[in-house]
Amino acid sequence: MMTEYDVALIVASYVVAVLASYNALYFGARLADDVGGHRVRWLVVGALAMGTGVWTMHFVGMSAMTMTAEMSFDALWTLVSWLAAVVASGIALNMIGRKQLSAGKLIGASVLMGGGIVAMHYIGMYAMKMSAPPVINGLFLAISVVIALTASGLALAICRQVRQVTGIKAIIMQLSAALIMALAICGMHYTGMFALMYPEGAVPGAGNTLSGDWMGIPLALLCSALLLVAIAVTALDLKAVKAGREEAELLEQRARQVAFFDGVTALPNRSGLERELLKVLARPNAARHPFALMYLNIGNFRELSNTLDADALDDFVLEVGNELKARLDAGTFMARYSNSAFTVIVRDHENEQHGFMYKRLRSLPAVIGSGRNPIQWRVGQSVFPAMGTSSRKLIRAAMVTRETSQLGRFDELEVDSNLVMPGQTAES
Secondary structure, X not given: OEEEEOHHHHXXXXXXXXXXXXXXXXXXXXXXXXXXXHHHHHHHHHHHHHHHHHHHHHHHHHHOEEEOOOOEEOHHHHHHHHHHHHHHHHHHHHHHOOOOOOHHHHHHHHHHHHHHHHHHHHHHHHOOOEOOOOEEOHHHHHHHHHHHXXXXXXXXXXXXXXXOOOHHHHHHHHHHHHHHHHHHHHHHHHHHHHHEEOOOOOOEOOOOOEEXXXXXXXXXXXXXXXXXXXXXXXXXXXXXXXXXXXXXXXXXXHHHHHHHEOOOOOOEOHHHHHHHHHHHHOOOOHHHOOEEEEEEEXXXXXXXXXXXXXXXXXXXXXXXXXXXXXXXXOOOEEEEOOOOXXXXXXXXXXXXHHHHHHHHHHOOOOOOOOOOOOOOEEEEEEEEOOOOOOXXXXXXXXXXXXXXXXXXOOOOOOOOHHHOOOOOOOOO
């Protein structure tokens, strides 16, 4: 009955398999971003697209086999074979789109998916309803089943890996994965063709209502067009989802910026300082890692704000902030604590490497840059853990005004008794 294969139809079947595999990758990525009703809708659409693609590959591959009689199929069994392909694809996409997938579930999904593909193939061949029963080759039957199961597991594993990659690398990996998956699908199909052979002289049943003419190139072209449309729609949707996610992240970032950073200097604000202090104080063995907190306040800020307009005042504050930041060592943490004050956290504050920084801070200029607004500095400092082990105590202690010449000098640093709450020690 069989004489040869049509090479053009073999190539067409492989192209359809590639498109079906690529759809699986795209829909799998889409499913990973959705939950609930949206996920169900995309799962149904993806299963229909991928399943129809695999099913089309099968029947185009069947048409590639040259027969002595015109090929035709029973409509009901052809529909059943299509349903098997759709169900198998739905199982695959559902597993691809999950956040977590254990090894056991991956194996189970591979068996279900591979079983669905095997069922689709042999039901599709049975749909030919030949006049004579087929001759079954047990070896090729076993090989086709092994290929289907192995290919399903490989496809699921590849799809899971590809989903985690982005950019040009993702496109290359997706295309490579689709080519490999398509080879596996075609390998199973053409091996299965050898597993189920009809004897010479057998002809399709007279009751078959589906002609084989339209199930070759016409079906391949139609399905390829549908799969390309599905890929395009899914790609646009993924792009929209990505844009929405990036916008949400940007809004969240802006919200964090407003919550923890000063709008004029872009330095951490009071909340940012307290967050940093809590992080430092919460470290294991925090007491073994002392630090100093310096408080640098523009004492005549109110008078300056009365003489400058809002924009000029912001420029002045920014200029002061930049001047202070330029005098600090790398690794220090600087924040704008209030309209008039800046704070600096100096880790390992007694290290000699900070000597030049302290010298520069002790010589803070009364006039910053090109401005003509003299500054009356009021400065203070506290030390952890000697002057407190809470952020509130350290900030209050640092606000006690000291001579500018005392900045960076900690040997004679005294604790103001007024800052000690009744029943507590200076270290509490």
